[in-house]
Amino acid sequence: MALAAWAFSSPVAATPDEDFHLASTWCGLGERAGLCEDPQDGTTGRLVPAAIPPATCYAFHPDESAACWDPDQTGLTRVDRANADGLYPKVFYAVMSVFASPNVAASVMAMRLFNAAFAVGLLTVVFWALPRWMRPALFVSVAATSVPLGVFVLASINPSSWAILSSATVWITLYAATRTEGRRRLLLAGLAVLGGLIGAGARADSAVYAAFAVVLALVLGARFGRQHVVPLIAGAVIMVLSAAFYLSASQGGAVVSGLGGGSAGLSRDQIALNFLEVPSLWAGALGGWALGWIDTDLPATVRVLAIAVFAGALFVGLRRVSLRRGIAIGLAFAAIWLVPFLLLYQSRTVVGDLVQPRYILPLMVMLVGVASLRPDAALAWRGARLWLGGLALTIAYGVALHTNTQRYTTGVDQFSFDPGAGAEWWWSLAPSPLVTWIMGTIAFAGLFVSAHFLLPREQAEQDPSLPVRYEAAPEAEHA
Numbered sequence: 001m002a003l004a005a006w007a008f009s010s011p012v013a014a015t016p017d018e019d020f021h022l023a024s025t026w027c028g029l030g031e032r033a034g035l036c037e038d039p040q041d042g043t044t045g046r047l048v049p050a051a052i053p054p055a056t057c058y059a060f061h062p063d064e065s066a067a068c069w070d071p072d073q074t075g076l077t078r079v080d081r082a083n084a085d086g087l088y089p090k091v092f093y094a095v096m097s098v099f100a101s102p103n104v105a106a107s108v109m110a111m112r113l114f115n116a117a118f119a120v121g122l123l124t125v126v127f128w129a130l131p132r133w134m135r136p137a138l139f140v141s142v143a144a145t146s147v148p149l150g151v152f153v154l155a156s157i158n159p160s161s162w163a164i165l166s167s168a169t170v171w172i173t174l175y176a177a178t179r180t181e182g183r184r185r186l187l188l189a190g191l192a193v194l195g196g197l198i199g200a201g202a203r204a205d206s207a208v209y210a211a212f213a214v215v216l217a218l219v220l221g222a223r224f225g226r227q228h229v230v231p232l233i234a235g236a237v238i239m240v241l242s243a244a245f246y247l248s249a250s251q252g253g254a255v256v257s258g259l260g261g262g263s264a265g266l267s268r269d270q271i272a273l274n275f276l277e278v279p280s281l282w283a284g285a286l287g288g289w290a291l292g293w294i295d296t297d298l299p300a301t302v303r304v305l306a307i308a309v310f311a312g313a314l315f316v317g318l319r320r321v322s323l324r325r326g327i328a329i330g331l332a333f334a335a336i337w338l339v340p341f342l343l344l345y346q347s348r349t350v351v352g353d354l355v356q357p358r359y360i361l362p363l364m365v366m367l368v369g370v371a372s373l374r375p376d377a378a379l380a381w382r383g384a385r386l387w388l389g390g391l392a393l394t395i396a397y398g399v400a401l402h403t404n405t406q407r408y409t410t411g412v413d414q415f416s417f418d419p420g421a422g423a424e425w426w427w428s429l430a431p432s433p434l435v436t437w438i439m440g441t442i443a444f445a446g447l448f449v450s451a452h453f454l455l456p457r458e459q460a461e462q463d464p465s466l467p468v469r470y471e472a473a474p475e476a477e478h479a
Contacts, residue, residue, distance in 0.1 A: 002397070002447065006155040007438020009405040011066035012108045013056040014292050015158045021093075022052045022104075024083035025111070025157060028090065028097030035100055037076060044084040046078040051104035055081055059293040062415040065424040071105040089245045091201025092159040098111040108157060109427070113167045113246045116155045121164050122194075126169050129187050130176050130454050136377035138449055141369030142168050145361060147306045147393050148298060148400035149285045151444075153358055160358045163206035166199025167362030170212035170238065171220075172369055177231040178221030189234035192217075196238035199362075200245035207242040207249075209362045212335060212437040214238050216370060259347040259354045266348055274344045277351035281340050283366060284357030287309055287400065294356070297402050297405045301317035305396040306444065309389050310368065316380055317371035325373060336360060378456035386455075390448030398441040405433050 025037035037047040046147050050073040057068035082095060099110040123142060126136055142150075145396045175186050195216075200207035204365045214235045222228060233365055266274070280288060287303030290296050321329065340351075347354050374380065376441040382390075388475050406412065408421040420426060422434030430436065 001443035002440050003119065003151060003155040005401060005443070006404070007109065007112035007116055008427060008436050009401055009440075010292065010408050011058075011186040011425060012051075012071070012105060013053050013054075013059075013069075013070055013158045014066075014408065015153070016157065016293055016358070018156075019052070019054055019056065019158055020081045020083070022108070023048050023079040023158065024088065024093045025096045026100045027082045027084065028095070028100070029092030034076075035170055036082070039078055042093070043080070044082070045078050045080045046084060048079055048082065049073075049102055049104050052074045052077070052079070056293070058408070060295050061411075062295045062407055063295070063411040065411050066408040067424040069425075076100075076353075077464040086249060087251050088159060088203060089249045090196070090208070091245075092162055092203075095109055095141050096110065096157055105173050106425070107335075110223055111157045112155050115157065115161055119154045119161065122169060122191075123167060126173055127454075128185065129171065129191060131180060133375055133378065134172060134176055134373065135181075136455055137369050137372040138168065138172055138371040139455065140313050140377070140381065141172075141365050143393060143451075144310050144364045144368050144389070145285065147396045148287050148291060148302055148404075149357060149361060150245050150290075150365075151397065152291055152400075152410055153361075154403070155255065157200035158358075159206075160341050160361075162198045162202035163209065163362045164365060165367045166195045166206055167213065168221045169195035170199065170210055170441070171216045171315055172215035172373075173230055173374075174214060174235055174238070175221045176232060178217070178223070178228055181227060181281050185230055190236050193237050193241075193330075194475055196241055200242045202248050204249040205359060207246040207363065209366075211239055211242040211366040212331075212363075213366060216328050216331065216366060219331065220370070220373070230272065234369055258370050259343070259349070264348065266345065266350070270343060270350055274351055275341055278337050278340050278344075280351055281335065281355065281357050281360050283307055283308075285361045285364060288398065290399075291404055294321050296412070297336060302396045302400045302403075309392050309396075310364075312385075312389065314367050314371050316385065316476070317368070317374055317377070319374055319380070320376075321322040321374075325370065328370045329367070332370050336363040336367055339363060343460065375477075381455065382452075386448060386451060390445065390451070394448070395440065396444045397444045398437070399439055402437050409433055 002443050013022060023046060032040055033050070039045055039047055051071050053069060058064045058066050068271060096111045099114060101107045127138055130138060145339060150164060153164060170192050173188045177188040179194060196210040199210040218235060283303060286306035287298050291298065335392050340355055343355050344351060405417040406415065409420055409425055414422065418434045419437055423433060426433060
């Protein structure tokens with residue numbers, strides 16, 4: 001429900017470059033009559049339903065509502081960008097294309113709700129498959145990085161949604177596979193491969209992140225012995241999948257040559273300033289940057305509370321750090337700083353242009369997760385910390401959802417408690433904007449109520465160097 005509220009809060013083509021992602025999705029399963037047709041002119045252009053806008057009329061105009069978009073257009077229109085040239089991997093678009101139909105609005109909503117349900121379903125399965133002492137790390141890594149960009153993207157048709165989901169699951173399931181045995185080990189290894197597949201199959205940079213997640217898992221848990229054959233095989237499969245999808249997508253060249261559109265070169269001062277400004281991209285994922293087409297600014301409350309929780313989660317996790325976990329934390333922290341810095345350098349541009357926070361968010365998820373992997377995390381997050389963090393994120397979620405909804409119903413030049421007051425645009429069969437906002441916020445708060453009951457109620461500390469054969473109290477485990 002919390003993600004569904006975000007799915008309803010914005011119209012078709014509200015995420016960055018969604019005109020490209022929409023056309024790519026309709027063509028995700030190849031040419032189909034009435035959905036994706038070849039114009040027969042020898043180009044990579046395609047004919048798609050006319051209701052798929054080549055560029056949204058409300059993008060970059062936050063004072064305007066989404067009423068200018070006409071979902072009732074019929075026939076086909078030509079688009080020149082539809083992933084026909086293999087810019088992105090094709091798995092994400094192929095899956096989303098199952099829901100494509102001539103009714104663009106209904107199809108997009110079906111895709112968003114499917115994506116939201118898929119994210120919740122996969123995270124739920126991973127949660128219960130993990131040993132009890134690892135579950136808080138999964139929960140904290142997702143919750144502390146979710147507002148506002150995470151929930152906005154997870155409930156969208158942007159392939160970055162699968163990149164975020166992959167980053168949350170691959171490293172922890174593969175690491176858990178080194179600490180378990182039997183059927184649980186096989187299940188966790190399979191979940192790790194699935195996480196690697198959806199990440200590498202969505203974006204070329206996510207394929208690199210999936211490979212990096214394997215490195216983190218092996219740093220944390222790999223040791224010599226027959227019991228680690230399954231995790232090592234799973235890690236190798238993820239590496240092969242990542243390499244295959246990376247090489248198959250021309251987007252992967254950006255990792256080496258940078259993003260197009262930059263200047264002729266950067267001065268030494270600009271390079272130094274880029275290095276110092278990289279943290280603004282982290283803050284951007286937590287409300288410091290505008291949503292949508294980078295045109296929906298959020299109130300300061302969102303970024304202050306979200307950044308406080310993110311930083312708090314890191315500091316809470318940095319206790320009793322072992323050598324292996326210290327190395328993994330160091331690698332993850334270096335990645336969230338150096339990856340965007342090098343991408344900016346290769347792109348010959350400065351912070352604020354081309355490189356967006358959503359490209360870095362998967363690395364932030366992994367950093368918080370590895371930092372939160374302390375054996376006594378269940379005790380660390382019980383009580384006041386959980387409730388205070390949950391309250392802060394719920395407030396940030398509610399303010400962000402309200403702002404994003406009103407941006408499209410009336411434009412941000414108006415403000416009212418009811419984001420649907422005087423609405424110029426809204427979905428025809430959806431609950432009202434006010435109901436959507438209230439129910440979404442309540443549902444998000446329920447996440448932390450659920451955590452209170454589902455996370456271990458007492459310290460489930462175990463020696464991370466030993467396989468977890470069964471769930472037991474610390475005294476029984478030592479015995």
